[in-house]
Amino acid sequence: MLNSAEQQAWDFLSKAPHYGAPSEVEDHFGRALAAFGYDRFAATLVNAERYGKEPPALSRQDFDAWDSRYWGERYVVHDPCVKLLLKSSKSFAWSDAKPLGDQRAHAMWGEASEFGMNDGYVVRVFGPAGHEVLIRMSTAANTPDIDPADRAVVESLATVFGTIMLKHWELQDDNPDYGVISERQAQCLYWASRGKTDWEIGAILELSPRTVHHHIEAAKKRLGVVKRQEAVMKAGELGLLKAS
Amino acid sequence: MIHIITCENRHLYGPQLWAMHEERRKQCVEKNGWVDLVVLDGGEVDDYDDARAIYLLGFDDDMQLEVGLRLRPTDDRCMLADKFAHLIAPGELPKKGADVWEASRLFTTEAYRAKKGPGRGARVFEAWAAAMELALVNNISRFVGMIDMALYPGIMNSPIDTRLVGLPRPYEYGVVAGSEILLSRELLHRVRESIAIESTIGYHVDEQDLRAFGDLAAVQRQVLRAMTPQILPGSERDETLSAEALFRLHDASGKARRIWSDRGQKPEFQLNA
Numbered sequence: 001m002l003n004s005a006e007q008q009a010w011d012f013l014s015k016a017p018h019y020g021a022p023s024e025v026e027d028h029f030g031r032a033l034a035a036f037g038y039d040r041f042a043a044t045l046v047n048a049e050r051y052g053k054e055p056p057a058l059s060r061q062d063f064d065a066w067d068s069r070y071w072g073e074r075y076v077v078h079d080p081c082v083k084l085l086l087k088s089s090k091s092f093a094w095s096d097a098k099p100l101g102d103q104r105a106h107a108m109w110g111e112a113s114e115f116g117m118n119d120g121y122v123v124r125v126f127g128p129a130g131h132e133v134l135i136r137m138s139t140a141a142n143t144p145d146i147d148p149a150d151r152a153v154v155e156s157l158a159t160v161f162g163t164i165m166l167k168h169w170e171l172q173d174d175n176p177d178y179g180v181i182s183e184r185q186a187q188c189l190y191w192a193s194r195g196k197t198d199w200e201i202g203a204i205l206e207l208s209p210r211t212v213h214h215h216i217e218a219a220k221k222r223l224g225v226v227k228r229q230e231a232v233m234k235a236g237e238l239g240l241l242k243a244s
Numbered sequence: 245m246i247h248i249i250t251c252e253n254r255h256l257y258g259p260q261l262w263a264m265h266e267e268r269r270k271q272c273v274e275k276n277g278w279v280d281l282v283v284l285d286g287g288e289v290d291d292y293d294d295a296r297a298i299y300l301l302g303f304d305d306d307m308q309l310e311v312g313l314r315l316r317p318t319d320d321r322c323m324l325a326d327k328f329a330h331l332i333a334p335g336e337l338p339k340k341g342a343d344v345w346e347a348s349r350l351f352t353t354e355a356y357r358a359k360k361g362p363g364r365g366a367r368v369f370e371a372w373a374a375a376m377e378l379a380l381v382n383n384i385s386r387f388v389g390m391i392d393m394a395l396y397p398g399i400m401n402s403p404i405d406t407r408l409v410g411l412p413r414p415y416e417y418g419v420v421a422g423s424e425i426l427l428s429r430e431l432l433h434r435v436r437e438s439i440a441i442e443s444t445i446g447y448h449v450d451e452q453d454l455r456a457f458g459d460l461a462a463v464q465r466q467v468l469r470a471m472t473p474q475i476l477p478g479s480e481r482d483e484t485l486s487a488e489a490l491f492r493l494h495d496a497s498g499k500a501r502r503i504w505s506d507r508g509q510k511p512e513f514q515l516n517a
Contacts, residue, residue: 001334006411010333013408017400125397152414156393156421163397198403198438199365209365210401213438228437 005035009153016160022168026059029161036154038137040117042067043165046134058133058165066115066138070108078104081122085134091155093146094120094138116140123155125162127208133162170211181240185219188212190241193232245467246311246374247460248448249299256449256460257301263309264301265289271351276392277417292316292323292348298378300371300446307461310356311367314349315375315387322346324388324409324422331390331422333410339388339422345379347389347425366439372404373439374446376432385427393419403438404431443471 002010012032019025033041042063045056069075076082080100084092098109112118120138127133135158146154181189184205191201198209198216205212220231235241249257265287272278272288281288292314302311318340324331325339332339352368379387388409391399399406404425412421425431436442453463 002411010411013411127397127401148414152412152419155419156412159393159396163400195440197366197440208401209403209438213403
Protein backbone atom coordinates (compact mmCIF):
# COMPACT_ATOMS: atom_id res chain seq x y z
CA MET A 1 0.00 0.00 0.00
CA LEU A 2 1.10 3.58 -0.64
CA ASN A 3 1.42 6.06 2.23
CA SER A 4 -0.30 9.44 1.90
CA ALA A 5 2.74 11.23 0.44
CA GLU A 6 3.25 8.44 -2.08
CA GLN A 7 -0.44 8.55 -2.97
CA GLN A 8 -0.16 12.30 -3.70
CA ALA A 9 2.89 11.63 -5.84
CA TRP A 10 1.14 8.83 -7.72
CA ASP A 11 -1.85 11.09 -8.36
CA PHE A 12 0.45 13.66 -9.94
CA LEU A 13 2.51 11.19 -11.95
CA SER A 14 -0.51 9.36 -13.33
CA LYS A 15 -2.53 12.46 -14.20
CA ALA A 16 0.13 15.06 -15.07
CA PRO A 17 0.23 14.38 -18.83
CA HIS A 18 -3.51 15.11 -19.00
CA TYR A 19 -3.57 18.42 -17.10
CA GLY A 20 -4.53 21.30 -19.37
CA ALA A 21 -3.09 24.57 -18.13
CA PRO A 22 0.43 25.10 -16.73
CA SER A 23 -1.11 26.54 -13.55
CA GLU A 24 -2.91 23.25 -12.99
CA VAL A 25 0.35 21.33 -13.39
CA GLU A 26 2.11 23.70 -10.97
CA ASP A 27 -0.68 23.43 -8.45
CA HIS A 28 -0.67 19.62 -8.36
CA PHE A 29 3.12 19.44 -8.43
CA GLY A 30 3.31 21.84 -5.49
CA ARG A 31 0.92 19.66 -3.50
CA ALA A 32 2.73 16.42 -4.32
CA LEU A 33 6.09 17.96 -3.45
CA ALA A 34 4.77 19.43 -0.19
CA ALA A 35 3.81 15.94 0.92
CA PHE A 36 7.55 15.15 0.94
CA GLY A 37 8.36 18.35 2.87
CA TYR A 38 9.52 20.51 -0.06
CA ASP A 39 7.57 23.76 0.05
CA ARG A 40 9.44 25.88 -2.52
CA PHE A 41 10.43 25.18 -6.08
CA ALA A 42 11.61 26.85 -9.25
CA ALA A 43 11.98 25.52 -12.78
CA THR A 44 14.30 27.51 -15.04
CA LEU A 45 15.22 27.05 -18.66
CA VAL A 46 18.93 27.47 -18.09
CA ASN A 47 20.24 27.44 -21.65
CA ALA A 48 17.53 29.58 -23.23
CA GLU A 49 19.98 32.40 -24.04
CA ARG A 50 21.28 30.28 -26.90
CA TYR A 51 17.86 30.81 -28.48
CA GLY A 52 18.22 34.59 -28.09
CA LYS A 53 15.95 34.82 -25.09
CA GLU A 54 16.33 35.64 -21.40
CA PRO A 55 16.57 32.48 -19.28
CA PRO A 56 12.91 32.31 -18.32
CA ALA A 57 11.52 30.89 -15.12
CA LEU A 58 9.04 28.28 -16.30
CA SER A 59 7.58 28.12 -12.84
CA ARG A 60 8.44 29.29 -9.35
CA GLN A 61 6.98 29.15 -5.90
CA ASP A 62 8.55 31.29 -3.12
CA PHE A 63 12.00 31.33 -4.70
CA ASP A 64 12.20 35.04 -5.72
CA ALA A 65 13.67 36.47 -2.51
CA TRP A 66 16.40 33.87 -2.30
CA ASP A 67 17.29 34.16 -6.01
CA SER A 68 17.59 37.91 -5.65
CA ARG A 69 20.00 37.51 -2.72
CA TYR A 70 21.88 34.71 -4.47
CA TRP A 71 22.59 36.73 -7.60
CA GLY A 72 23.13 39.97 -5.63
CA GLU A 73 25.87 38.31 -3.56
CA ARG A 74 27.29 36.51 -6.63
CA TYR A 75 27.08 33.22 -4.78
CA VAL A 76 27.13 31.47 -8.12
CA VAL A 77 30.95 31.76 -8.07
CA HIS A 78 31.20 29.78 -4.83
CA ASP A 79 28.13 27.60 -5.00
CA PRO A 80 29.25 23.94 -4.90
CA CYS A 81 25.95 22.96 -6.57
CA VAL A 82 27.31 24.60 -9.75
CA LYS A 83 30.38 22.35 -9.52
CA LEU A 84 28.12 19.31 -9.35
CA LEU A 85 26.02 20.58 -12.24
CA LEU A 86 29.12 20.95 -14.40
CA LYS A 87 30.44 17.56 -13.37
CA SER A 88 27.44 15.35 -14.04
CA SER A 89 23.90 15.41 -15.35
CA LYS A 90 22.62 13.47 -12.35
CA SER A 91 20.23 14.87 -9.77
CA PHE A 92 21.60 15.70 -6.34
CA ALA A 93 20.63 16.97 -2.90
CA TRP A 94 22.16 20.07 -1.34
CA SER A 95 23.61 17.76 1.28
CA ASP A 96 25.63 16.08 -1.51
CA ALA A 97 27.08 19.47 -2.52
CA LYS A 98 27.77 20.93 0.93
CA PRO A 99 31.08 19.10 1.58
CA LEU A 100 32.49 20.55 -1.67
CA GLY A 101 32.03 24.20 -0.66
CA ASP A 102 34.49 26.84 0.63
CA GLN A 103 34.01 29.49 3.39
CA ARG A 104 31.79 31.69 1.20
CA ALA A 105 29.68 28.68 0.37
CA HIS A 106 29.39 27.99 4.08
CA ALA A 107 28.08 31.54 4.56
CA MET A 108 25.68 30.99 1.66
CA TRP A 109 24.19 27.90 3.29
CA GLY A 110 23.79 29.92 6.51
CA GLU A 111 21.89 32.64 4.68
CA ALA A 112 19.74 30.10 2.88
CA SER A 113 18.81 28.78 6.31
CA GLU A 114 17.67 32.26 7.31
CA PHE A 115 15.38 32.19 4.26
CA GLY A 116 13.89 28.96 5.59
CA MET A 117 15.77 26.76 3.16
CA ASN A 118 17.78 24.15 5.02
CA ASP A 119 18.02 21.47 2.41
CA GLY A 120 17.12 21.12 -1.21
CA TYR A 121 17.18 18.99 -4.27
CA VAL A 122 18.28 19.77 -7.81
CA VAL A 123 17.02 17.87 -10.87
CA ARG A 124 17.94 18.45 -14.50
CA VAL A 125 15.67 17.65 -17.42
CA PHE A 126 17.02 17.55 -20.95
CA GLY A 127 14.51 18.24 -23.71
CA PRO A 128 14.87 16.48 -27.07
CA ALA A 129 15.50 19.78 -28.87
CA GLY A 130 18.51 20.60 -26.68
CA HIS A 131 16.74 22.57 -23.96
CA GLU A 132 17.81 22.06 -20.37
CA VAL A 133 15.49 22.72 -17.45
CA LEU A 134 16.83 23.03 -13.93
CA ILE A 135 14.33 22.24 -11.19
CA ARG A 136 15.31 23.40 -7.72
CA MET A 137 13.30 22.38 -4.69
CA SER A 138 13.92 23.32 -1.08
CA THR A 139 12.66 22.46 2.37
CA ALA A 140 12.80 24.10 5.76
CA ALA A 141 13.45 20.75 7.34
CA ASN A 142 16.95 19.49 7.92
CA THR A 143 16.88 16.19 6.09
CA PRO A 144 20.44 15.09 5.41
CA ASP A 145 19.44 11.43 5.18
CA ILE A 146 16.45 11.41 2.86
CA ASP A 147 15.06 7.93 2.27
CA PRO A 148 16.30 6.67 -1.15
CA ALA A 149 12.73 5.65 -2.05
CA ASP A 150 11.46 9.19 -1.32
CA ARG A 151 14.39 10.62 -3.21
CA ALA A 152 13.51 8.55 -6.27
CA VAL A 153 9.91 9.78 -6.12
CA VAL A 154 10.89 13.45 -5.68
CA GLU A 155 13.31 13.14 -8.59
CA SER A 156 10.60 11.55 -10.77
CA LEU A 157 8.06 14.24 -9.82
CA ALA A 158 10.53 16.94 -10.86
CA THR A 159 11.41 15.13 -14.09
CA VAL A 160 7.78 14.90 -15.15
CA PHE A 161 7.07 18.47 -14.01
CA GLY A 162 10.07 19.90 -15.90
CA THR A 163 9.19 18.01 -19.08
CA ILE A 164 5.58 19.22 -19.07
CA MET A 165 6.47 22.82 -18.24
CA LEU A 166 9.01 22.83 -21.08
CA LYS A 167 6.31 21.64 -23.47
CA HIS A 168 4.01 24.45 -22.34
CA TRP A 169 6.84 26.94 -22.82
CA GLU A 170 7.42 25.69 -26.36
CA LEU A 171 3.73 26.01 -27.16
CA GLN A 172 3.35 29.49 -25.72
CA ASP A 173 5.48 30.93 -28.56
CA ASP A 174 2.66 30.10 -30.88
CA ASN A 175 -0.32 32.36 -31.37
CA PRO A 176 -3.28 30.05 -31.91
CA ASP A 177 -5.58 32.88 -32.94
CA TYR A 178 -3.44 33.94 -35.86
CA GLY A 179 -5.07 33.22 -39.23
CA VAL A 180 -6.44 29.86 -40.32
CA ILE A 181 -3.50 28.05 -38.83
CA SER A 182 -0.80 29.49 -36.60
CA GLU A 183 2.69 30.38 -37.76
CA ARG A 184 4.23 27.37 -36.00
CA GLN A 185 1.62 25.06 -37.45
CA ALA A 186 2.38 26.42 -40.91
CA GLN A 187 6.11 25.86 -40.39
CA CYS A 188 5.59 22.30 -39.17
CA LEU A 189 3.32 21.51 -42.13
CA TYR A 190 5.82 23.04 -44.55
CA TRP A 191 8.56 20.70 -43.35
CA ALA A 192 6.14 17.76 -43.24
CA SER A 193 5.40 18.52 -46.91
CA ARG A 194 9.12 18.08 -47.55
CA GLY A 195 8.89 14.54 -46.15
CA LYS A 196 10.51 15.35 -42.79
CA THR A 197 9.73 13.30 -39.72
CA ASP A 198 8.62 14.85 -36.42
CA TRP A 199 12.13 14.40 -35.09
CA GLU A 200 13.66 16.14 -38.11
CA ILE A 201 11.14 19.00 -37.98
CA GLY A 202 11.92 19.36 -34.28
CA ALA A 203 15.63 19.58 -35.06
CA ILE A 204 14.98 22.29 -37.69
CA LEU A 205 12.59 24.39 -35.60
CA GLU A 206 14.24 23.61 -32.23
CA LEU A 207 11.12 22.02 -30.84
CA SER A 208 10.55 18.62 -29.29
CA PRO A 209 9.00 15.99 -31.61
CA ARG A 210 5.94 15.89 -29.38
CA THR A 211 5.41 19.63 -29.79
CA VAL A 212 5.74 19.24 -33.56
CA HIS A 213 3.14 16.49 -33.37
CA HIS A 214 0.90 18.76 -31.30
CA HIS A 215 1.16 21.57 -33.87
CA ILE A 216 0.36 19.27 -36.77
CA GLU A 217 -2.58 17.70 -34.95
CA ALA A 218 -3.92 21.20 -34.18
CA ALA A 219 -3.48 22.18 -37.84
CA LYS A 220 -5.37 19.07 -38.96
CA LYS A 221 -8.30 20.02 -36.73
CA ARG A 222 -8.31 23.60 -37.99
CA LEU A 223 -8.18 22.52 -41.61
CA GLY A 224 -10.90 19.95 -41.04
CA VAL A 225 -8.91 16.96 -42.24
CA VAL A 226 -7.96 13.60 -40.78
CA LYS A 227 -4.60 12.79 -42.32
CA ARG A 228 -1.34 14.64 -42.26
CA GLN A 229 -1.02 14.48 -46.04
CA GLU A 230 -4.46 16.00 -46.41
CA ALA A 231 -3.43 18.82 -44.08
CA VAL A 232 -0.31 19.45 -46.14
CA MET A 233 -2.32 19.51 -49.38
CA LYS A 234 -5.04 21.76 -47.99
CA ALA A 235 -2.53 24.17 -46.47
CA GLY A 236 -0.69 24.18 -49.79
CA GLU A 237 -3.89 24.95 -51.71
CA LEU A 238 -4.62 27.83 -49.34
CA GLY A 239 -1.06 29.14 -49.67
CA LEU A 240 -0.39 28.72 -45.96
CA LEU A 241 2.81 26.68 -46.05
CA LYS A 242 5.88 28.61 -45.03
CA ALA A 243 9.40 27.67 -44.06
CA SER A 244 10.03 30.36 -41.46
CA MET B 245 12.02 -2.24 -42.70
CA ILE B 246 12.13 -4.04 -39.38
CA HIS B 247 12.81 -7.78 -39.33
CA ILE B 248 10.41 -9.82 -37.21
CA ILE B 249 12.26 -12.81 -35.79
CA THR B 250 10.25 -15.57 -34.13
CA CYS B 251 10.97 -19.21 -33.34
CA GLU B 252 9.85 -19.99 -36.91
CA ASN B 253 12.58 -18.05 -38.70
CA ARG B 254 15.22 -17.73 -35.99
CA HIS B 255 17.47 -20.24 -37.77
CA LEU B 256 17.87 -17.77 -40.62
CA TYR B 257 19.34 -15.10 -38.35
CA GLY B 258 22.28 -16.76 -36.56
CA PRO B 259 24.94 -14.02 -36.91
CA GLN B 260 22.36 -11.24 -36.59
CA LEU B 261 20.99 -12.61 -33.31
CA TRP B 262 24.52 -13.04 -32.03
CA ALA B 263 25.17 -9.36 -32.90
CA MET B 264 22.02 -8.45 -30.97
CA HIS B 265 23.11 -10.27 -27.81
CA GLU B 266 26.56 -8.71 -28.10
CA GLU B 267 25.04 -5.27 -28.52
CA ARG B 268 22.83 -5.87 -25.48
CA ARG B 269 25.95 -6.67 -23.47
CA LYS B 270 27.55 -3.41 -24.64
CA GLN B 271 24.43 -1.39 -23.83
CA CYS B 272 23.14 -3.02 -20.68
CA VAL B 273 26.25 -4.28 -18.96
CA GLU B 274 28.98 -1.91 -20.14
CA LYS B 275 27.07 1.35 -20.77
CA ASN B 276 24.28 1.11 -18.19
CA GLY B 277 26.44 -0.78 -15.72
CA TRP B 278 23.91 -3.54 -14.97
CA VAL B 279 26.69 -5.92 -14.00
CA ASP B 280 24.38 -8.50 -12.47
CA LEU B 281 23.05 -9.55 -15.90
CA VAL B 282 24.15 -12.89 -17.33
CA VAL B 283 26.78 -12.73 -20.08
CA LEU B 284 27.32 -15.92 -22.09
CA ASP B 285 30.14 -16.00 -24.64
CA GLY B 286 30.16 -12.21 -24.80
CA GLY B 287 26.42 -11.79 -25.27
CA GLU B 288 23.80 -10.71 -22.71
CA VAL B 289 21.08 -13.33 -22.26
CA ASP B 290 18.24 -13.67 -19.74
CA ASP B 291 15.38 -16.02 -18.86
CA TYR B 292 13.08 -14.33 -21.33
CA ASP B 293 15.22 -15.13 -24.39
CA ASP B 294 13.29 -18.34 -24.90
CA ALA B 295 11.33 -19.84 -27.79
CA ARG B 296 8.44 -17.43 -27.23
CA ALA B 297 10.59 -14.30 -27.55
CA ILE B 298 10.01 -12.18 -30.64
CA TYR B 299 12.87 -9.96 -31.75
CA LEU B 300 12.38 -6.87 -33.86
CA LEU B 301 15.66 -5.87 -35.46
CA GLY B 302 16.53 -3.09 -37.87
CA PHE B 303 19.61 -3.25 -40.10
CA ASP B 304 21.32 -0.90 -42.52
CA ASP B 305 21.88 -1.85 -46.20
CA ASP B 306 24.90 -3.97 -45.24
CA MET B 307 22.91 -5.83 -42.58
CA GLN B 308 24.71 -4.05 -39.75
CA LEU B 309 22.46 -3.94 -36.70
CA GLU B 310 20.95 -0.53 -35.90
CA VAL B 311 18.03 -1.08 -33.52
CA GLY B 312 16.56 -3.92 -31.50
CA LEU B 313 13.49 -4.61 -29.36
CA ARG B 314 12.25 -7.78 -27.68
CA LEU B 315 8.59 -8.71 -27.26
CA ARG B 316 7.27 -11.66 -25.33
CA PRO B 317 3.79 -12.94 -24.41
CA THR B 318 3.01 -12.65 -20.70
CA ASP B 319 0.39 -15.38 -20.27
CA ASP B 320 3.04 -17.54 -18.58
CA ARG B 321 5.75 -15.23 -17.24
CA CYS B 322 6.28 -11.48 -17.05
CA MET B 323 9.38 -9.71 -15.78
CA LEU B 324 7.42 -6.68 -14.55
CA ALA B 325 4.68 -8.62 -12.77
CA ASP B 326 6.86 -11.45 -11.41
CA LYS B 327 10.16 -9.83 -10.54
CA PHE B 328 9.32 -6.13 -10.17
CA ALA B 329 5.79 -6.25 -8.77
CA HIS B 330 6.69 -3.37 -6.39
CA LEU B 331 6.61 -1.08 -9.45
CA ILE B 332 2.88 -1.67 -9.93
CA ALA B 333 0.46 0.57 -8.02
CA PRO B 334 -2.51 -0.96 -6.18
CA GLY B 335 -5.62 -1.07 -8.36
CA GLU B 336 -3.77 -1.34 -11.65
CA LEU B 337 -4.97 -3.80 -14.30
CA PRO B 338 -3.07 -7.14 -14.20
CA LYS B 339 0.16 -6.93 -16.16
CA LYS B 340 0.03 -10.56 -17.27
CA GLY B 341 -2.48 -12.03 -19.67
CA ALA B 342 -3.33 -13.31 -23.10
CA ASP B 343 -3.69 -9.77 -24.47
CA VAL B 344 -0.48 -8.37 -22.96
CA TRP B 345 3.04 -8.55 -24.36
CA GLU B 346 6.11 -7.40 -22.51
CA ALA B 347 8.50 -5.12 -24.40
CA SER B 348 12.09 -5.02 -23.23
CA ARG B 349 15.74 -4.63 -24.23
CA LEU B 350 15.19 -1.71 -26.59
CA PHE B 351 18.50 -0.41 -27.92
CA THR B 352 20.15 1.43 -30.77
CA THR B 353 23.75 0.72 -31.71
CA GLU B 354 26.53 3.25 -31.30
CA ALA B 355 27.19 3.24 -35.06
CA TYR B 356 23.54 4.16 -35.69
CA ARG B 357 23.54 6.88 -33.04
CA ALA B 358 26.65 8.41 -34.61
CA LYS B 359 24.90 8.71 -37.98
CA LYS B 360 23.87 12.13 -39.15
CA GLY B 361 21.39 13.27 -41.76
CA PRO B 362 17.82 12.48 -42.77
CA GLY B 363 16.04 9.68 -40.99
CA ARG B 364 18.15 9.96 -37.89
CA GLY B 365 16.13 9.21 -34.79
CA ALA B 366 13.37 7.39 -36.70
CA ARG B 367 14.60 3.81 -36.30
CA VAL B 368 13.35 3.43 -32.74
CA PHE B 369 9.86 4.40 -33.83
CA GLU B 370 10.09 2.04 -36.79
CA ALA B 371 10.75 -0.76 -34.30
CA TRP B 372 7.78 0.34 -32.18
CA ALA B 373 5.54 0.63 -35.23
CA ALA B 374 6.51 -2.89 -36.33
CA ALA B 375 5.84 -4.12 -32.79
CA MET B 376 2.39 -2.51 -32.83
CA GLU B 377 1.53 -3.95 -36.26
CA LEU B 378 2.41 -7.43 -35.06
CA ALA B 379 0.63 -7.02 -31.75
CA LEU B 380 -2.60 -5.70 -33.27
CA VAL B 381 -2.75 -8.61 -35.71
CA ASN B 382 -2.41 -10.94 -32.71
CA ASN B 383 -5.18 -9.14 -30.74
CA ILE B 384 -2.78 -7.74 -28.18
CA SER B 385 -4.13 -4.68 -26.40
CA ARG B 386 -1.19 -3.61 -24.22
CA PHE B 387 2.59 -3.57 -24.03
CA VAL B 388 4.09 -3.51 -20.55
CA GLY B 389 7.69 -2.90 -19.62
CA MET B 390 10.11 -0.99 -17.46
CA ILE B 391 11.85 2.31 -18.12
CA ASP B 392 14.73 4.17 -16.53
CA MET B 393 13.31 7.51 -15.43
CA ALA B 394 16.31 9.31 -16.96
CA LEU B 395 14.78 8.40 -20.33
CA TYR B 396 11.23 9.41 -19.42
CA PRO B 397 11.41 13.03 -20.75
CA GLY B 398 12.26 11.61 -24.18
CA ILE B 399 9.44 9.10 -23.89
CA MET B 400 6.96 11.81 -22.87
CA ASN B 401 8.04 13.76 -25.95
CA SER B 402 7.56 10.84 -28.30
CA PRO B 403 4.35 10.14 -30.25
CA ILE B 404 3.79 6.99 -28.18
CA ASP B 405 1.63 7.58 -25.11
CA THR B 406 3.43 5.69 -22.37
CA ARG B 407 1.88 5.72 -18.92
CA LEU B 408 3.52 4.82 -15.66
CA VAL B 409 1.85 1.97 -13.80
CA GLY B 410 3.25 2.77 -10.38
CA LEU B 411 5.62 4.92 -8.40
CA PRO B 412 9.20 4.97 -9.67
CA ARG B 413 11.60 3.21 -7.31
CA PRO B 414 15.35 3.41 -6.84
CA TYR B 415 17.57 0.64 -8.06
CA GLU B 416 21.29 0.29 -7.99
CA TYR B 417 21.88 2.33 -11.14
CA GLY B 418 19.15 4.95 -11.07
CA VAL B 419 15.38 5.16 -10.81
CA VAL B 420 13.10 2.68 -12.59
CA ALA B 421 9.34 2.63 -13.23
CA GLY B 422 6.85 0.17 -14.67
CA SER B 423 5.17 1.38 -17.84
CA GLU B 424 2.34 0.49 -20.19
CA ILE B 425 1.35 1.36 -23.75
CA LEU B 426 -2.30 0.94 -24.77
CA LEU B 427 -2.35 -0.25 -28.36
CA SER B 428 -4.73 0.94 -31.04
CA ARG B 429 -4.86 1.50 -34.77
CA GLU B 430 -4.86 5.26 -34.06
CA LEU B 431 -1.62 5.00 -32.10
CA LEU B 432 0.01 2.98 -34.88
CA HIS B 433 -1.16 5.54 -37.44
CA ARG B 434 0.24 8.38 -35.31
CA VAL B 435 3.64 6.68 -34.95
CA ARG B 436 3.80 5.98 -38.68
CA GLU B 437 2.87 9.58 -39.44
CA SER B 438 5.58 10.89 -37.14
CA ILE B 439 8.24 9.02 -39.14
CA ALA B 440 6.65 9.83 -42.50
CA ILE B 441 5.87 6.19 -43.35
CA GLU B 442 2.51 4.94 -44.59
CA SER B 443 3.02 1.26 -45.25
CA THR B 444 3.71 -1.81 -43.12
CA ILE B 445 7.14 -1.63 -41.50
CA GLY B 446 7.65 -5.11 -40.01
CA TYR B 447 8.37 -8.14 -42.18
CA HIS B 448 8.72 -11.82 -41.24
CA VAL B 449 11.33 -13.31 -43.58
CA ASP B 450 10.98 -17.02 -44.32
CA GLU B 451 12.88 -19.62 -46.30
CA GLN B 452 10.82 -18.91 -49.40
CA ASP B 453 12.07 -15.32 -49.35
CA LEU B 454 15.65 -16.48 -49.11
CA ARG B 455 15.12 -18.91 -51.99
CA ALA B 456 13.53 -16.15 -54.05
CA PHE B 457 16.02 -13.38 -53.39
CA GLY B 458 19.23 -15.02 -52.17
CA ASP B 459 20.16 -13.65 -48.75
CA LEU B 460 18.77 -11.45 -46.00
CA ALA B 461 20.28 -8.27 -47.45
CA ALA B 462 18.62 -8.99 -50.81
CA VAL B 463 15.28 -9.71 -49.15
CA GLN B 464 15.56 -6.46 -47.23
CA ARG B 465 16.32 -4.57 -50.44
CA GLN B 466 13.25 -6.03 -52.11
CA VAL B 467 10.95 -5.33 -49.21
CA LEU B 468 12.25 -1.77 -48.90
CA ARG B 469 11.67 -1.22 -52.61
CA ALA B 470 8.17 -2.57 -52.25
CA MET B 471 7.59 -0.20 -49.36
CA THR B 472 8.95 2.87 -51.20
CA PRO B 473 6.06 5.00 -52.42
CA GLN B 474 6.28 5.59 -56.15
CA ILE B 475 5.68 9.31 -55.78
CA LEU B 476 9.14 9.88 -54.32
CA PRO B 477 11.48 11.10 -57.08
CA GLY B 478 14.71 9.23 -57.65
CA SER B 479 13.78 6.19 -55.60
CA GLU B 480 15.16 2.87 -56.77
CA ARG B 481 12.52 0.40 -57.70
CA ASP B 482 12.43 -2.94 -59.43
CA GLU B 483 8.82 -3.08 -60.53
CA THR B 484 8.39 -6.82 -61.01
CA LEU B 485 10.10 -7.92 -57.83
CA SER B 486 8.58 -5.04 -55.88
CA ALA B 487 5.11 -6.06 -56.98
CA GLU B 488 5.76 -9.61 -55.84
CA ALA B 489 7.28 -8.50 -52.54
CA LEU B 490 4.45 -6.04 -51.95
CA PHE B 491 1.89 -8.76 -52.59
CA ARG B 492 3.67 -11.11 -50.21
CA LEU B 493 4.00 -8.31 -47.65
CA HIS B 494 0.24 -7.95 -47.47
CA ASP B 495 -0.41 -11.65 -47.84
CA ALA B 496 -2.37 -12.15 -44.66
CA SER B 497 -3.99 -15.37 -45.88
CA GLY B 498 -0.69 -17.02 -46.88
CA LYS B 499 -2.04 -17.62 -50.38
CA ALA B 500 0.90 -15.95 -52.13
CA ARG B 501 3.35 -18.04 -50.13
CA ARG B 502 1.52 -21.25 -51.05
CA ILE B 503 1.50 -20.34 -54.73
CA TRP B 504 5.21 -19.61 -54.54
CA SER B 505 6.05 -22.83 -52.73
CA ASP B 506 3.85 -24.92 -55.06
CA ARG B 507 5.33 -23.41 -58.20
CA GLY B 508 6.32 -25.97 -60.85
CA GLN B 509 3.88 -28.53 -59.52
CA LYS B 510 1.02 -29.84 -61.60
CA PRO B 511 -1.92 -27.44 -61.52
CA GLU B 512 -5.12 -28.69 -59.90
CA PHE B 513 -7.10 -28.35 -63.09
CA GLN B 514 -6.48 -27.32 -66.66
CA LEU B 515 -8.71 -25.70 -69.18
CA ASN B 516 -9.65 -27.96 -72.10
CA ALA B 517 -8.41 -31.01 -70.20
